[in-house]
Amino acid sequence: MSVAAADLAGDTGYAHAQGCAEPVSMTVARHIACSGRIQRVTSGENGRIVRIGTEERVFNRHQRRAIALRDGGCIIPGGGVPAGWCEIHHVTEHAHGGATHTDNGVLLCWYHHRFLDRIGWRIRMNQGVPEVMAPVWFDASMRWRAVTTSPIRLRKKVQRT
Ligand SMILES: [Zn+2]
Known part of the structure; x- marks a missing residue:
């Protein structure tokens, strides 16, 4: 093609x-x-x-496992979709030069992957850690937040506080 x-x-x-x-x-x-x-x-x-x-436009299984460990599941809060059912989304689109690299890949469930633009969640990478900004109807503060449901990273957070 x-x-x-x-x-x-x-x-x-x-x-x-x-x-x-x-x-x-x-x-x-x-x-x-x-x-x-x-x-x-x-x-x-x-x-x-x-x-x-x-x-390679497609993340290989090693990258996939590493991203699953970091993100836990779909990074859009509230869904609770586990890593095994998620797809890997290029934060900077491949067609726009985004690399197939763990620093540019996040876990999204099928629904959020397809409709990300339409539902208004925004995603960015901050030094290799995904952050999301909620749409106004969800959270009017318009702040970027680091997100994960990874048990390892959540445990670290608890220890720090
Ligand atoms: Zn989702």
């Missing part, structure tokens, strides 16, 4: 799947890109190959 980098990042335009005469929409392209490895070939304006990158 081929797609211009700007189109993939901007959700505009069309992609071309190999062996398929008709262009496919960017939504379809993203689903294909999401489901496995992608290789990024950067071409210049004149068609010259500028860079070939092999990138």
Whole structure:
């Protein structure tokens, strides 16, 4: 499948799947890109190959285990969805240059992963630790809070206070 980098990042335009005469929409392209490895070939304006990158878009099981240990479960408070049922979300989207690295991956349940933008929770990484800001209807203070349901990290918190 081929797609211009700007189109993939901007959700505009069309992609071309190999062996398929008709262009496919960017939504379809993203689903294909999401489901496995992608290789990024950067071409210049004149068609010259500028860079070939092999990138893993999918977190491997070692990264997954480490993130599960740090986050415990879905990091959006109140859900209580355990790590085993969670997906790993790229805090900075892969299409926007976000790395498939533990510092850029957090646990989200299926629901929060799909509808994160729509429900208004915001996520950022602060020195490798995820923080969330609640939507106004949930908490009007608009403050960033570190979140985890990891038993190990919660125990440390208790010991500190
Ligand atoms: Zn959730």
